[in-house]
Amino acid sequence: MDKEYIKKLAKDPRFIPGIYNYCDRWCERCAFTSRCMNYVLSEEDFDNPQSQDISNKAFWDKLHEIFKVTLEMVKETAEEMGIDLNAIDREEIDRQTEQVHKTAKEQLYCQVALSYIKKVDSWFDSNKGLLENKADELQTLAQADIPDTRPADEAVKIQDCFEVIRWYQHQIYVKLCRAASANVRGELADFEYSPEDANGSAKVAIIGIERSIAAWGGLLNQFPDQEQSILELLAHLKNLLRRVEEAFQDAQSFVRPGFDQPDWDS
Ligand code: SF4
Incomplete structure (x- = not known):
């Protein structure tokens, strides 16, 4: 997974923008799996038993990778919007x-x-x-x-x-x-x-x-x-x-x- 791939997927017309924001996350019962970018990404990222097992290192490595890419994208968007993340009073x-x-x-x-x-x-x-x-x-x-x-x-x-x-x-x-x-x-x-x-x-x-x-x-x-x-x-x-x-x-x-x-x- 990398941010360029996510950006490319986000432009794919088969996906309904933001559908995953207000669903009940019950993907097994969802009629929109093929229209949901979140579902497709999850299926690709957690595509084997090891990466689906919370007690396995592969699961945590994958999660770490997702957080890393997400952080990169947040930083990039902040930069585009002229927001200096370092200037924010975090406390x-x-x-x-x-x-x-x-x-x-x-x-x-x-x-x-x-x-x-x-x-x-x-x-x-x-x-x-x-x-x-x-x-x-x-x-x-x-x-x-x-x-x-x-x-x-x-x-x-x-x-x-x-x-x-x-x-x-x-x-x-x-x-x-x-x-x-x-x-x-x-x-x-x-x-x-x-x-x-x-x-x-x-x-x-x-x-x-x-x-x-x-x-x-x-x-x-x-x-x-x-x-x-x-x-x-x-x-x-x-x-x-x-x-x-x-x-x-x-x-x-x-x-x-x-x-x-x-x-x-x-
Ligand atoms: S596939 Fe899952 S995450 Fe996507 S809209 Fe359906 S329930 Fe929500």
Whole structure:
């Protein structure tokens, strides 16, 4: 990987500019992999088991290379824009950035999203036996081959609900912190403010919340005995959704590159 190659790729018309900025990073389920420069670069960079293994030196060497190239590109862009990076007061920037992150994390919707993470872990910890019993039950049904039952389909649906819940469990919080940080920056006079980034990040969080609500609804059908605990999680998510929509009233109308643009096909 080198910066000239990245610059060349960035001009390739098959890629949708910035699509990876407001996606959910679930590349395995993304319909736009062939239109995403980030995906293509990742596939090229991490193209063997060693480079995909976090405990392998090859992974860290590759990451080091990516950071090095990124830094080179930042320096080059700064130079083109007439910005002297050495003249920047790094300590002051660090102090302000820390303040932004701290204030962002204090927003009530971030707190609610953080407590959702813990509630989900707690639900899965408390229901390990229940899930194993369900797997046994479906396996028995499959072996019995009873007409008009579809245990394999049910197992796939349950697995999908688990995957959706786990995928968004932490991401909702992370995206909301990013959205909140953009808003907090807007309130500080010296910071560059990006309402687009706030709304785009909030929209990704909203999508994650809505998909999680649907997934918990799917589990509610499968585990009626767990009605109380699942309804509590659903109420928590709906409360979070209401707070996020109140805080980011333009998020729903934010147009995510590619995903919300019907002119781009996958
Ligand atoms: S746009 Fe799709 S392929 Fe690209 S990073 Fe996001 S999820 Fe992955």
